[in-house]
Amino acid sequence: MKSAQTPLHRVKGLGASHSGTGHFWRERITAVALMPLSLWFAYAAIGLAGTSTSAPLQFFAHPMNAILMAAFVIISLYHAALGVQVVIDDYIHSTGMKIFLFLLVRLFVIATGSACLIALLRISVF
Amino acid sequence: MAENPQQPALATRPLSPHLTIYRWPVTMMTSITHRATGMALTGGALILAWWLVAISNGLDGGYQQFMALAASPLGMLVLFGATWSLAYHFFNGLRHLAWDLGYGFDKKLAERNSVIIFALSALSAIAIFAIVWTGHGGYLQ
Numbered sequence: 297m298k299s300a301q302t303p304l305h306r307v308k309g310l311g312a313s314h315s316g317t318g319h320f321w322r323e324r325i326t327a328v329a330l331m332p333l334s335l336w337f338a339y340a341a342i343g344l345a346g347t348s349t350s351a352p353l354q355f356f357a358h359p360m361n362a363i364l365m366a367a368f369v370i371i372s373l374y375h376a377a378l379g380v381q382v383v384i385d386d387y388i389h390s391t392g393m394k395i396f397l398f399l400l401v402r403l404f405v406i407a408t409g410s411a412c413l414i415a416l417l418r419i420s421v422f
Numbered sequence: 423m424a425e426n427p428q429q430p431a432l433a434t435r436p437l438s439p440h441l442t443i444y445r446w447p448v449t450m451m452t453s454i455t456h457r458a459t460g461m462a463l464t465g466g467a468l469i470l471a472w473w474l475v476a477i478s479n480g481l482d483g484g485y486q487q488f489m490a491l492a493a494s495p496l497g498m499l500v501l502f503g504a505t506w507s508l509a510y511h512f513f514n515g516l517r518h519l520a521w522d523l524g525y526g527f528d529k530k531l532a533e534r535n536s537v538i539i540f541a542l543s544a545l546s547a548i549a550i551f552a553i554v555w556t557g558h559g560g561y562l563q
Contacts, residue, residue, distance in 0.1 A: 317510060321551075322520065324522060327515050327518070327519060330515075331512070334512050338550070343559065343561045343562030344559075344560065344563075345554045345560050346489070346557075347559045347562070347563045348558045349477065349482075349486070350563070351562055351563035352477045352485075352562075357478065361486050369467075370484065371465070373467060376467065377458045378459070379457075380461065380487075382459060396451075404464075405464075405467075408468060410465045411474070412471045414478075415474035415475045415478035416478070419474075419478045
């Protein structure tokens with residue numbers, strides 16, 4: 297019998313899900329990266345707890361600390377967007393609502409991440 | 423999507439997985455808690471952004487207000503929740519990575535590890551708060 301699938305659809309082999317293992321894999325890769333970064337974040341957050349403004353300003357003025365913090369922000373928010381997407385996939389069954397929430401989550405992580413990165417730039421560069 | 427006229431009426435009998443009548447094994451608890459802490463930490467990113475923006479505003483740019491709010495009872499409750507959530511998601515995340523490599527699926531072992539992760543995450547959060555409370559935090563100034 298002649299297949300109803302287009303040749304492109306068949307060769308991609310993704311079926312009705314429209315995606316493969318990429319999402320799962322990215323979630324794992326970011327998780328592995330976040331293990332050491334979270335430990336560093338805990339070290340930094342405890343070390344800066346209860347300090348006056350000059351302490352965190354000096355701390356993040358150091359390029360290595362600014363870079364590690366930026367990495368923690370970017371990777372954890374990327375991981376968050378991937379994770380929240382799975383929760384939406386599981387509990388929201390209307391396609392329209394699903395797409396709306398996906399976009400909302402992305403808007404949230406991009407806005408929050410931008411605020412963090414611009415703050416880090418202001419501290420460490422300007 | 424068009425309504426399906428053949429769709430059966432909603433069942434009133436309990437449907438699998440019988441969440442309301444099921445005795446929850448601890449592994450179910452750790453699974454849903456991983457999700458809940460992940461969602462909480464996503465929202466908690468706002469606190470991180472607020473903190474960094476307050477620092478970047480320099481002297482008297484809202485950092486003192488942030489610290490005062492963080493030291494208030496509500497602020498400490500929220501920060502304790504965030505600390506425990508991160509600790510829990512960290513330890514249970516390690517377990518998820520071990521599962522992905524094929525380790526830790528034995529039933530008794532999974533149950534034991536679940537209890538360990540709840541205890542370890544709670545102890546970590548309490549230890550971090552004890553460090554800060556007893557004045558051993560703030561070593562980066």
